[in-house]
Amino acid sequence: MATAPVPKQPSQPDLPSGISSGIVPSPELVPVFALEDLIARLNREHNKVQDLLGSLGFALRSFTNLNQFLELTPLIASRVTDADGGALVLFRPNGQMRLEQVHCQDSRQNQSIRKALEAAMRQVTSTDGSASDPATASLSELDQRISHLLGPEVQLFGTTILAKSVERGRLYVFSHDADYEWTETRQKLVRLVADQTAVAIANDELTVELRKKERLDRELEIGAEIQIQLLPRQCPNIRGVNLAARCLTASRVGGDYYDFIPANYDQMRWRNGNLDDCRCWSIAIGDVMGKGVPAGLIMTMLRGMLRAEVLNGHSPARILQHLNHVMYADLENSNRFVTLFYSDYDAETRILRYGNAAHNPPLLWQAATKTLKRLDTLGMLIGLDIDTQYYDAQIELQLGDILIYYTDGFTDAASPAGDRYDEANLSHDFQHACQSCENPQQILDYLFGQVQQFVGNGQTNEDDMTLIVMQVQP
Numbered sequence: 019m020a021t022a023p024v025p026k027q028p029s030q031p032d033l034p035s036g037i038s039s040g041i042v043p044s045p046e047l048v049p050v051f052a053l054e055d056l057i058a059r060l061n062r063e064h065n066k067v068q069d070l071l072g073s074l075g076f077a078l079r080s081f082t083n084l085n086q087f088l089e090l091t092p093l094i095a096s097r098v099t100d101a102d103g104g105a106l107v108l109f110r111p112n113g114q115m116r117l118e119q120v121h122c123q124d125s126r127q128n129q130s131i132r133k134a135l136e137a138a139m140r141q142v143t144s145t146d147g148s149a150s151d152p153a154t155a156s157l158s159e160l161d162q163r164i165s166h167l168l169g170p171e172v173q174l175f176g177t178t179i180l181a182k183s184v185e186r187g188r189l190y191v192f193s194h195d196a197d198y199e200w201t202e203t204r205q206k207l208v209r210l211v212a213d214q215t216a217v218a219i220a221n222d223e224l225t226v227e228l229r230k231k232e233r234l235d236r237e238l239e240i241g242a243e244i245q246i247q248l249l250p251r252q253c254p255n256i257r258g259v260n261l262a263a264r265c266l267t268a269s270r271v272g273g274d275y276y277d278f279i280p281a282n283y284d285q286m287r288w289r290n291g292n293l294d295d296c297r298c299w300s301i302a303i304g305d306v307m308g309k310g311v312p313a314g315l316i317m318t319m320l321r322g323m324l325r326a327e328v329l330n331g332h333s334p335a336r337i338l339q340h341l342n343h344v345m346y347a348d349l350e351n352s353n354r355f356v357t358l359f360y361s362d363y364d365a366e367t368r369i370l371r372y373g374n375a376a377h378n379p380p381l382l383w384q385a386a387t388k389t390l391k392r393l394d395t396l397g398m399l400i401g402l403d404i405d406t407q408y409y410d411a412q413i414e415l416q417l418g419d420i421l422i423y424y425t426d427g428f429t430d431a432a433s434p435a436g437d438r439y440d441e442a443n444l445s446h447d448f449q450h451a452c453q454s455c456e457n458p459q460q461i462l463d464y465l466f467g468q469v470q471q472f473v474g475n476g477q478t479n480e481d482d483m484t485l486i487v488m489q490v491q492p
Contacts (some may be wrong), residue, residue, distance in 0.1 A: 036187075042233075084222040086265050088215070091189060092121040095211040099204040101173075101193040103127070104110075105135055107160075107188035107214070117141045118187070131168070131192075138163035147321040157188065164190065173198045177209050181216040181223075186490045189215065199211075224271025248321055254278045256299050257365040259489055262458035264466065265484040266427075273306035273313025274425050274482035275320060279328045281362055297365050300328050303423040303486060304358035304377065309400075316354055320345070324360070334360045335395075336371030338408040342375070356400040359423060361393075363415075368490060370413040370421075375400050378426055381445060385418030385492070390445055417492040420461065422450050427483035439472050458487035 071425040079254035092104030103122035107115055142160045157178065165174050179187040189212040238485050253261035256278075263273050265274050281461040283300035304320060323344055327337045337360055349355055359380060372380075372393055379394035393413065398406040415421070423456040424444070431439040447468045462485055473479055 035390045063438045083219060087218045090217045091155070091211060092119050092191070095189060095191045095208050096121060096123070098189055098207045098211070100195045100202075101191045101198070102187065102195070103131065104191040105131065106187065106189055107135070107139065109185060110234065115143065127194075134167035134189075135164060136169050160188065161473055168192065171196065173200060175200045175205060175208060177205070177212045179212050179216045179219070186216060186219055211412070222258070233457055236440045248318060249276065250278055250351060254280075254296075254299065256363070257297070258368070259363070259365065260458050260491055261487065262462040263484075264462055264485045265482065266466075266479070267426070267482045268478065270481055273317055274427065274478050275302070275304040275317045275358075276423065276484050276486055277302050277321060277324065279325055281328055281331070283395070291432040298362055300360065300362045301366070301423065301486065302358065302360045303380075303484060304356055305425045305427075305482070305484075307357075312352065312354065316352065316356065318385065319348070320358070320487075324358075328362075333410050334362065334371055335397075335408040335410040338373050338375050338397060338400070340410070342406060343404060345402055346404045355402050357426075358400055359393075367414055368415045370415055371410060373397060373408050373410055375408060378390050378424055378429065378441075380423045381419045381448055382413070383449060384416065385420070385452075386416055388449075388453070406430075417490055420458070421488045422448060422465075423484075423486040423488075424463075425482060425484040427479055427481040428465075428469055430481055431473050431479050431483070433472055434474050434477070439469055443472070458489050461489075462487045 046230060088106060088108075091106050096102065096104040100396055102124065103120070104151070105120045106118040108118045109115055117132070117139065120128060120132050120135065122131055138160060141163050161174075161176050164176070165172075168174060174190060174192045176188050176190045178185055179189055189208060191208050249264065249265055255264055261278075263276060265276060266298075267274065277300070279300040279302070280296045281300050306316045306320070320341070323341055324337070329339050330337075332340070338358065341358070345356070356375070357377035358375045359377040361370055362372050362374075372395065372431065373398045374393075374395045376399045379392040382391045382393055383389075384391060391413075393411070395409040395411050397408040406491075409464060427442055429439055429441050433439075444465070447465055448461075451464045455461045455464055465487075466483070469479070469483065470477075
């Protein structure tokens with residue numbers, strides 16, 4: 019029995035997604051449903067883009083390895099623009115180009131894309147191995163060559179990665195879809211990813227510099243600790259003499275130097291960790307031109323050589339002569355020089371012998387006459403001229419006499435108006451201190467206080483300041 023044919027149903031229009039096929043809307047409602055569907059699709063696209071850019075922002079905040087972030091750059095750029103893939107080219111400081119990352123949704127195209135990019139970079143690179151200035155013609159040339167090698171069927175867009183106003187690379191995004199268009203919105207999204215990449219590169223460089231600074235700070239701390247250990251921890255007990263000393267460095271490692279060195283080891287005795295009953299002592303103060311680690315290293319070298327020379331028992335002039343000969347080659351190569359005032363004191367005779375290598379002459383306040391005397395001899399900077407001659411002088415100190423050794427950090431200290439504290443002010447304040455202070459420590463504190471007041475409260479001096487106060491006990 020033949021089956022009756024089923025009557026043909028009239029065709030119905032395609033319905034927007036989300037509309038049940040069981041309900042046929044009126045013709046006037048179809049555009050409304052289509053608009054709602056379009057808005058839903060746009061919202062989904064917007065949310066996808068927001069999620070992808072949010073992921074990139076999270077990576078920028080979280081990743082400590084720049085390479086991890088750079089792996090995401092072409093991937094995110096292609097995803098937010100619905101493109102087939104992307105590539106990241108970075109410029110090295112020497113001008114060379116490096117293909118950092120390539121991403122393709124189609125793995126079969128990955129190799130061909132990579133070869134095209136590398137070929138274009140080789141063509142732009144000059145014969146000596148360095149690229150021409152990326153900020154000028156090479157960027158345009160690179161874009162043209164990449165577009166040519168990829169072929170007309172590939173829709174290509176490239177944008178610059180700019181960090182600290184410097185061209186650091188190019189971000190390329192491409193599509194093989196013939197109907198694909200690089201709209202203004204898509205271009206803005208690629209530029210946004212490129213800007214995030216530039217921030218990541220700049221942050222990585224700042225992190226590297228910070229780590230270098232931290233290592234340098236630690237090395238400076240170690241250098242400062244070593245230097246503090248090399249300077250006298252306390253003043254020695256010299257028979258018939260009261261001493262006070264202080265060294266303030268302008269930076270953590272300074273170039274000022276002072277020392278108390280026992281000059282007759284065969285006669286000295288140790289008591290409670292201190293030298294006692296040592297008749298002769300050497301007292302020295304010096305200044306290395308410059309500040310920081312180089313000056314600190316030269317100061318350390320000077321200390322070791324001077325202590326070795328003192329053991330030979332030579333006169334001040336002979337010791338300065340030997341130091342100049344030994345240190346000349348090293349100081350000449352470093353373009354740094356040393357000023358040094360060297361003296362030795364005999365506790366029994368109260369005779370002070372001294373020689374000067376262009377250092378600030380110590381000031382002697384003579385208690386009997388209440389007048390000042392400068393202790394100085396001829397002599398040039400150590401390390402300036404290998405043939406320079408140094409000379410001796412001596413003076414017998416009297417009871418109550420007070421002597422200060424100082425570095426030019428005192429006399430060169432500047433006020434807010436630019437005036438220098440100079441030797442005249444130091445002499446005036448020193449005379450006042452000798453007549454009003456009871457001991458060397460009070461004199462030292464007073465003079466440091468006067469300089470600080472001159473410079474300005476809260477201000478720091480630009481140079482190291484060292485002061486030794488020596489009083490012959492009445």
